[in-house]
Amino acid sequence: MTDRSRLADRARLLTLCTGLQHTQSLDLLKCVPASAPVIPEPSLEQQVFEAEFLSAIGGPYDWYAHPLGIASAHSTADGLHLCLDPVAFPTMLVEQVLPFLTSDDETYGLAGLRVITADGHVVLRQAGTGAAIHLDNITPDQFAATARKWHQEWGVPHDEALWQGPLGRRLPQEADFINGHRVHFGRLQETAWIGSGLLRRIAMLHNATDAYSVHVRRKHSTQWVVRLERRGVGWCDHDQLRDHLLDPDHGFGLRLKGAHCNGRIPGVMCTLDLTDATGQRPGTLQVRLLKTDAVDDLGEERGHLAAAGADLQWLDRVLPGAADAAPAA
Secondary structure, three states, rough: OOOOOOOOOOHHHHHHHHHOOHHHHHHHHHHOOEEEEEEEOOHHHHHHHHHHHHHHHHOOOOOOHHHHHEEEEEOOOOOOEEEEOHHHHHHHHHHHOEEEEEEOOOOEOOOOOOOOOEEOOEEEEOOOOOOEEOOOOOOHHHHHHHHHHHHHHHHHHHHHHHHHHHOOOOOOOHHHHHOHHHHHHHHHHHHHHHHHHHOOOHHHHOOOOOOEEEEEOOOOOOOOEEEEEOOOOOOOOOOOHHHHOOOOOOOOOEEEEEEEEOOOOOOOOEEEEEEEEEOOOEEEEEEEEEOOOOOOHHHHHHHHHHHHHOOHHHHHHOOOOOOOOOOOO
16 A cells, blocks of 8 residues: 555545545654554543543434534644534533533533633633643634533523533532532543543444434443434445444544344344453443434434434435435534
């Protein structure tokens, strides 16, 4: 394989995993040694922040144009850069990420998260660390308007918006919250390599599968679970996703521990169980592929996705047969 074809192949893989345009992937990889991974592994503090963010946004909101509302994700020297679906941003920010004090003086949201601005976009930071998640397509004005509306609707006093706290340290309420949930945060840190690895490859959950619905959650144990729901037409093909997760060039150090396939039975899941390839890092990743009944009318689901801005070619691929039944967006 020539250097040029090798670069093109790596760019194709980066695009599949991250959602970047192919030309963007080419430009990024021209500055990276051919022997380096397509997607680098971050520092531990960056891993933990990314895993905490993914755990917060992976809940029941699945009517987005891209997995969990993330159109693209790529890493640079200053942290992880995300582009969010405009429909996803307000819910993701308000209901799942921003920390504040409740009426019972409890911390809600990501304890220690701070919001700053840089180069015209919003940056999420973890207090006391160098960890950063850049929201490249969210402007400070968009953030301010969304936060202000949230204050009004949720009755959050200005001085209880914890994301406005000091960048260099956690506030006492946040430190108390983390100390009171030591087991939870300890397990999060132990398995952060899984959450961070998934977030950096989030586009794979659409591009390497025919799933129309994506959920990610971390159980209180050391297991991360990805739940993919697909139209019940044809055999459940999970080989492509499995191979990408295990690939040494753009995977993140996994080995297949076990697999169970019920791909011909509607309503029954296929599962892939993965663990650290070296056996040294704790935690497991389970991918669950749920096949809906082939006779189910998924026109409403297609309508929700179309209204959220989903690509029509992607919709035709993941929801075949639902186009005629879909309501107008």
